[in-house]
Amino acid sequence: MLGNALIGLREGLEASLVVSILVAFLIRTDRRRELPKVWAGVAFAVLVSVGVTLGLTLAEQALTFEASEALGGALSIVAVGFVTWMIFWMRSNARAMKADLEGRLEAAIRMGPIAVVVMATLAVGREGLETAVFFFAAAQAAGETVRPLIGFLIGIALAVLIAYAIYRGAMRINLAKFFTVTGFFLIFVAAGILAYGVHDLQEAGILPGLTTLAFDVSAAIPPDSWYGTLLKGVLNFSPQTTVLEAVVWCLYVAVVLTLFLLPQRTRSTTAATA
Numbered sequence: 603m604l605g606n607a608l609i610g611l612r613e614g615l616e617a618s619l620v621v622s623i624l625v626a627f628l629i630r631t632d633r634r635r636e637l638p639k640v641w642a643g644v645a646f647a648v649l650v651s652v653g654v655t656l657g658l659t660l661a662e663q664a665l666t667f668e669a670s671e672a673l674g675g676a677l678s679i680v681a682v683g684f685v686t687w688m689i690f691w692m693r694s695n696a697r698a699m700k701a702d703l704e705g706r707l708e709a710a711i712r713m714g715p716i717a718v719v720v721m722a723t724l725a726v727g728r729e730g731l732e733t734a735v736f737f738f739a740a741a742q743a744a745g746e747t748v749r750p751l752i753g754f755l756i757g758i759a760l761a762v763l764i765a766y767a768i769y770r771g772a773m774r775i776n777l778a779k780f781f782t783v784t785g786f787f788l789i790f791v792a793a794g795i796l797a798y799g800v801h802d803l804q805e806a807g808i809l810p811g812l813t814t815l816a817f818d819v820s821a822a823i824p825p826d827s828w829y830g831t832l833l834k835g836v837l838n839f840s841p842q843t844t845v846l847e848a849v850v851w852c853l854y855v856a857v858v859l860t861l862f863l864l865p866q867r868t869r870s871t872t873a874a875t876a
Contacts, residue, residue, distance in 0.1 A: 606750040608791065609736055610757020612784045616692065617729040618765030620703060624722060626769060627704045639715050640707075643722025650723075651730030658738045671806035674739070678799025681739035682792045684732040686858060689785040693778075693862075739795050789862060793854045794838025797847040804844060816848035 621644055628636050658677065662670050703725060710721035737754055768774070804812040820841040823830045833839035840847070 606753035607757040610754040611761050613729055613733040614758040614761030617726050618761050620725050622765050622769040623700050623703050624707055639718040640722045643719040644726050647723045647727035647730050651734045654734040668806045671802045675799040675802030678739040678795050681736040682796040685736055685792045692781045789858050793851050796854050797851040798838050800847050800850050811844050811846045814845050816843050816845045818842050
């Protein structure tokens with residue numbers, strides 16, 4: 603629940619902020635007549651995201667064991683790619699997001715009502731599709747769907763409340779710090795999802811080394827203990843970890859966390875020099 607609550611909070615707040623920026627812009631510029639079109643786009647994006655989640659779940663249940671493991675492993679890797687890109691994108695572009703969204707909405711209004719619906723759908727739908735894939739992968743890694751779903755919905759609900767409070771001026775939050783802190787923890791959550799995806803591909807016979815263990819601490823951390831369950835649910839820690847899983851986890855954390863902790867100005871200067 604905790605890991606998925608973090609996912610829901612992070613992704614939900616991004617989507618909620620997008621909606622609040624669009625709504626505030628229309629109200630501030632006295633274009634309330636465009637609000638139904640924006641809400642229609644938001645509703646369509648939500649429906650598509652839910653449909654993708656249900657579609658992935660049904661497809662996974664209809665497959666053979668090997669095909670199911672291959673699908674789960676592939677989607678886990680895709681989900682990690684999504685969340686990694688999102689972490690760095692939000693850190694670099696959060697300040698410019700408001701101006702960018704307002705500019706795109708202004709252009710859509712000039713093009714016509716359909717363009718407004720499409721613009722709102724795409725703005726929210728990107729976050730929704732990322733969330734759908736990442737939630738599916740996290741739920742698969744946890745080995746269940748009920749508690750991850752509850753945690754995810756709790757995170758979404760908190761995100762909506764926070765975004766509404768910010769919109770109404772009842773709460774002030776340093777979004778740069780918020781996305782930095784949540785991004786830090788999400789790196790470890792994503793590393794666990796990536797390791798789980800590798801394990802799935804090993805079980806599907808696509809990757810080797812299923813029986814080559816890096817360590818086995820099942821006696822010290824029983825999988826059915828409360829702390830074993832907590833480590834599994836939040837970080838996807840497995841008491842029996844293969845060498846390939848351990849290597850992938852360590853490499854991902856070492857590379858991504860190092861890049862994430864580098865000062866932003868240093869990263870920009872390096873990129874410009876290159």
